[in-house]
Amino acid sequence: MVKEFNILITGVGGQGVILMSELLGKAAVADGLRVRGSEILGMAVRGGSVTSAIRIGDEVYGPLIPTSKCNALVGMEPSEALRNITYLSKSSLVILNTAVTAPFTVFIGESSYPSLGEILEKLGKASGRIVQLDAAKTAQTAGSLLATNIVMLGALFGTGQLPIKIATIKETVESHFPAKLAPVNIKAFDLGYEACQQALG
Amino acid sequence: MKELTISSDAPGQRLFVLGNEAIARGAIEAGVQIAAAYPGTPSSEITETLARVAKELDMYVEWSTNEKVAFEIALAASICGVRALASMKHVGVNVAHDPLMTASYIGAKGGLVLLSADDPWAWSSQNEQDNRYIAEQGYIPVLEPSSVQEAKDMMVDAFKLSEQFRQLFMFRSVTRIGHARADTTLGEISRERRKGQFVKDRTWLDYTPREARINKPLMLERFEKIKKAVNILPYNQLKLADGAKLGIIACGLSYSYALEAVNWLGIEDRVSMLKIGTPHPLPEELVLKLLTSVKEALVAEELDPFVELHVKAIAGEYNIPVKIHGKDLLPRIGELSTRKITEAIAQLAKAKTPVDFASIDKLEQETAPLLPWRPPALCPGCPHRASHYAIRVASRKVARDYGKEIEPIYPGDIGCYALGYNPPQEASDTIICMGASFGIANGLAHVIDAPIVAHLGDSTFFHAGMPPLVNAVYNKANITMVIMDNSATAMTGFQPHPGTGYTAMGDETVMLKPEEIARACGVKFVEVVDPFNLKEATETIEKAIRFEGPAVVVSRRLCAIIEQREKKKRKEAIVPYRIDPEKCNVKCNACIELLGCPALIKEGTKTVIDSSLCNGCGLCAQVCPYKAIVLE
Numbered sequence: 001m002v003k004e005f006n007i008l009i010t011g012v013g014g015q016g017v018i019l020m021s022e023l024l025g026k027a028a029v030a031d032g033l034r035v036r037g038s039e040i041l042g043m044a045v046r047g048g049s050v051t052s053a054i055r056i057g058d059e060v061y062g063p064l065i066p067t068s069k070c071n072a073l074v075g076m077e078p079s080e081a082l083r084n085i086t087y088l089s090k091s092s093l094v095i096l097n098t099a100v101t102a103p104f105t106v107f108i109g110e111s112s113y114p115s116l117g118e119i120l121e122k123l124g125k126a127s128g129r130i131v132q133l134d135a136a137k138t139a140q141t142a143g144s145l146l147a148t149n150i151v152m153l154g155a156l157f158g159t160g161q162l163p164i165k166i167a168t169i170k171e172t173v174e175s176h177f178p179a180k181l182a183p184v185n186i187k188a189f190d191l192g193y194e195a196c197q198q199a200l201g
Numbered sequence: 202m203k204e205l206t207i208s209s210d211a212p213g214q215r216l217f218v219l220g221n222e223a224i225a226r227g228a229i230e231a232g233v234q235i236a237a238a239y240p241g242t243p244s245s246e247i248t249e250t251l252a253r254v255a256k257e258l259d260m261y262v263e264w265s266t267n268e269k270v271a272f273e274i275a276l277a278a279s280i281c282g283v284r285a286l287a288s289m290k291h292v293g294v295n296v297a298h299d300p301l302m303t304a305s306y307i308g309a310k311g312g313l314v315l316l317s318a319d320d321p322w323a324w325s326s327q328n329e330q331d332n333r334y335i336a337e338q339g340y341i342p343v344l345e346p347s348s349v350q351e352a353k354d355m356m357v358d359a360f361k362l363s364e365q366f367r368q369l370f371m372f373r374s375v376t377r378i379g380h381a382r383a384d385t386t387l388g389e390i391s392r393e394r395r396k397g398q399f400v401k402d403r404t405w406l407d408y409t410p411r412e413a414r415i416n417k418p419l420m421l422e423r424f425e426k427i428k429k430a431v432n433i434l435p436y437n438q439l440k441l442a443d444g445a446k447l448g449i450i451a452c453g454l455s456y457s458y459a460l461e462a463v464n465w466l467g468i469e470d471r472v473s474m475l476k477i478g479t480p481h482p483l484p485e486e487l488v489l490k491l492l493t494s495v496k497e498a499l500v501a502e503e504l505d506p507f508v509e510l511h512v513k514a515i516a517g518e519y520n521i522p523v524k525i526h527g528k529d530l531l532p533r534i535g536e537l538s539t540r541k542i543t544e545a546i547a548q549l550a551k552a553k554t555p556v557d558f559a560s561i562d563k564l565e566q567e568t569a570p571l572l573p574w575r576p577p578a579l580c581p582g583c584p585h586r587a588s589h590y591a592i593r594v595a596s597r598k599v600a601r602d603y604g605k606e607i608e609p610i611y612p613g614d615i616g617c618y619a620l621g622y623n624p625p626q627e628a629s630d631t632i633i634c635m636g637a638s639f640g641i642a643n644g645l646a647h648v649i650d651a652p653i654v655a656h657l658g659d660s661t662f663f664h665a666g667m668p669p670l671v672n673a674v675y676n677k678a679n680i681t682m683v684i685m686d687n688s689a690t691a692m693t694g695f696q697p698h699p700g701t702g703y704t705a706m707g708d709e710t711v712m713l714k715p716e717e718i719a720r721a722c723g724v725k726f727v728e729v730v731d732p733f734n735l736k737e738a739t740e741t742i743e744k745a746i747r748f749e750g751p752a753v754v755v756s757r758r759l760c761a762i763i764e765q766r767e768k769k770k771r772k773e774a775i776v777p778y779r780i781d782p783e784k785c786n787v788k789c790n791a792c793i794e795l796l797g798c799p800a801l802i803k804e805g806t807k808t809v810i811d812s813s814l815c816n817g818c819g820l821c822a823q824v825c826p827y828k829a830i831v832l833e
Contacts, residue, residue: 022217036381037382062377063349063378064536103578108790119571
C-alpha cells in the first residue's frame with residue numbers, strides 16, 4: 001500500500017508538463033493506485049509558468065501538494081524549479097533539466113535570470129538531493145528534441161522511488177504515441193532513466 | 202480489449218480523468234439530452250467532452266453565442282421535460298442572471314442543472330466572485346463536490362434531485378475540481394431518451410406580474426422541502442469524535458484539505474467533522490448536532506464566508522454557546538490549501554504545526570528576488586501581436602494631431618489579446634468583462650478628447666460586442682472598434698463560434714462575418730485587413746481613427762496555433778526566419794522590444810531566432826530597421 005507520494009512537475013508552457021502528468025496518472029491507475037492531481041491551464045499556458053501535481057496513495061485527498069510534502073520535483077526549467085521551492089523538504093529529490101528558457105523580460109532588461117549556481121545553491125538548501133541533466137541534449141540523442149519531457153520522465157523513474165512499475169509507465173508512453181514516434185520516446189525514456197541512475201551512482 | 206473512454210458503458214471501471222471530464226461523465230450517466238454553454242475557463246472541457254460524444258450517445262450539444270442564450274436553451278428543454286445542462290464560468294452566470302432569476306420561479310420539469318465554474322484566485326478570470334450568493338438570491342439549491350469522483354457522482358444526482366423537487370440546481374465547481382485530475386470509478390449510463398413536450402401553461406410560463414406573485418410562493422415551498430431533504434443527502438456527512446471540543450465544518454473542496462490537515466496534525470480523534478456538499482441550503486439538523494457537541498467550530502470554505510454566516514445564523518437562532526471561526530483565521534482571497542487549514546486548526550487546537558512554516562516562508566522570500574518575471578506571452582506568429590502593433594503605431598500618429606501630451610486609449614477585452622496588456626504591447630488599457638471594450642469606448646467618447654481604439658475578438662464580438670456597436674452608431678460615438686478575427690475562441694481551447702462555419706458537434710453551418718454585421722448595423726467605415734500586412738493594417742486603422750463617427754476594422758488572420766495544426770495536416774513545412782548577423786545591429790533590440798515574440802531570444806549580446814519556435818509570420822522582418830531578418 002502506498003500512503004502518499006507527491007510529484008511536482010514545473011516548467012514553461014509548451015514543454016509538455018501536462019502530458020507528463022497525464023502519463024503518470026494513467027500508469028498509476030493501471031497499477032491499481034489512487035491518484036489525485038491538479039494543474040494550471042488558461043492564461044498560464046502561453047509561455048508562462050506551468051506546474052502540475054501528481055499525488056499517489058491512499059492518504060491523499062486534495063489535488064495540491066501541501067507545503068514541503070513533495071517527494072520528487074521534476075524541473076523542466078531551472079528558474080521554474082526554484083519558483084516552487086516551498087514544496088521541498090530535506091527528504092525531497094529534485095530532477096533538474098539544466099537547459100534555461102529565459103523569458104523575454106530578461107532580454108529587454110525588465111528582470112534578470114539567476115546563475116545556475118545560485119539556483120542549485122537554493123534548491124540544495126531546501127531539498128535532499130539534486131540530479132542534474134541536460135534533457136534537451138539527451139532527447140536529441142534519442143532522436144527528437146520534442147521528447148525532452150519523456151527523457152525527464154525516464155529520469156524520474158531512474159530515481160527508483162516511484163510507486164508505479166517501470167513496465168507500466170513504458171507501456172503507457174508507448175501506447176500514447178503513434179507507432180512511428182513510439183520508439184524515439186521509449187529510447188528517450190531509457191536514456192533519461194540511465195542518466196539518472198548514473199548520476200545517483 | 203477496447204480502450205476505456207469517457208463514453209464507455211463500463212460501470213465499476215476506473216478512468217484517469219480531468220475533473221471537467223468527470224462532470225461531463227456525470228451528465229452522460231444521468232442521460233442528459235441537451236447541453237449548451239459558452240466557453241470559459243475553468244468550465245470549457247465539460248462541453249467539449251460532451252460535444253465529442255454527442256452523436257454517439259444521441260445528445261444535442263451546442264456552443265451558444267453567450268451564457269444567457271445557453272441557459273435559456275437548457276431551460277427550454279427542461280420545460281419540455283428533457284434533462285438539460287448549461288455550463289459556464291462564474292462570470293458567465295452574470296450574463297445568464299436575467300433568465301436565471303425567473304427560471305427559479307418556473308422550477309424544472311426535466312432535470313435542469315446550471316454549472317457554475319468558480320475561480321478562486323482568479324487564475325484565468327477578471328474577478329473571484331462567489332456564485333453561491335447568486336444561487337441564494339434565486340432560492341436555487343447548490344451542490345458543491347469535494348473531489349473529482351464526487352463531482353461525477355453528484356452530477357448524476359443533480360438531475361435526479363432537480364426532477365424530484367421540480368427545481369433547477371446549481372452545481373458549483375471550482376478550478377481545483379474542474380482542472381484537477383483523478384482516478385474516477387464509472388457508473389452506468391442512462392439510455393433513456395425523452396421526447397420533448399411543450400405544454401401551454403401561461404400561469405407557469407408567462408411572467409407578467411400575476412405569474413410572479415403566483416409562482417414565488419410555490420418556489421418557496423419547493424425550497425422548504427429541499428431544506429429538509431439535504432439533511433439526509435450523502436454529500437453532507439457528520440462525523441462526531443467522542444468528547445471533541447473542536448468541530449470543523451468544511452464545504453466542497455475545502456473538506457479534502459481539512460481531512461489532510463487533521464491527518465497531518467495527527468488529531469483525527471480530537472475533532473468532529475461536518476462535510477458540506479450543499480452550502481445552500483445548509484443541512485440545518487447536522488449543523489445543529491455539530492454545534493451543540495463542541496465548544497468551538499471552524500468553517501473552512503473558499504472565498505466568501507457564505508456557509509459561515511449561515512452557520513452563525515443557526516447558532517444565533519438556537520442560542521448555542523459556541524464560538525464560530527472562519528474568515529477570522531482563513532483568507533477570503535484565493536484558494537485554500539492543506540497548509541492554511543492546518544495552521545488555522547493548529548491555532549484553535551493549540552497544537553504544534555507539523556513543519557516549521559516560518560522557515561519555509563523565509564526561504565521563499567529570499568528566493569523571490571532571484572526569479573525572472575515570466576508573464577504569459579502571445580504565441581509566436583500570433584496575429585494579435587501584429588494588430589496591437591498596428592493599433593499603437595496608427596493611434597499614436599493621430600494622437601499627435603490632438604496635442605503634444607495626448608495618449609490614445611485602448612479599451613481591451615476578454616480573450617488571448619488580453620495578454621497585450623503586458624509589455625511590450627501595452628495595448629490594453631481596460632479589461633472588465635466580455636464586450637466591455639466597446640461599451641467603455643462608447644462612454645469615453647463623451648468625456649475624453651483623444652483617439653479611442655477599442656478591440657475585441659471574433660467570439661467576444663458575437664457574445665457581447667454587438668449591442669455596444671449598435672449603441673455607438675445610434676448615439677454617434679466617435680470611436681474605432683477593431684475586431685481581431687482569428688476564427689476561434691482561442692483562449693479557452695479553439696472552440697467554434699458563429700464566425701467559424703461549423704458547430705460544436707462538427708456540423709457545417711453558415712459563417713457570419715463581423716464586417717457584414719457592422720455594415721448592416723449602420724457603421725459607415727468598415728474595412729477588413731490582414732494584420733501581417735503591417736503597412737496596410739496601420740494605414741487602414743489610421744483612416745478609421747480619423748473617420749468622424751464610429752468605425753470598424755476587422756483584423757483577420759487565423760489563430761497561429763490552428764494555422765500550425767492545419768499546416769501539419771497538409772504536410773506543409775513551416776519556414777522560420779533567421780537573423781543575418783552581418784546586418785543586425787546588436788545594440789538595436791527593436792524586434793524584441795517592439796514585439797516580445799517568444800521566438801526572439803538573446804544568445805549573449807546576439808539576437809537570434811529560435812527556429813523551433815518561429816512560425817514564419819514575418820512580422821519581425823517587417824519591423825526590423827536594418828532589414829536583417831530574412832527567411833531561412
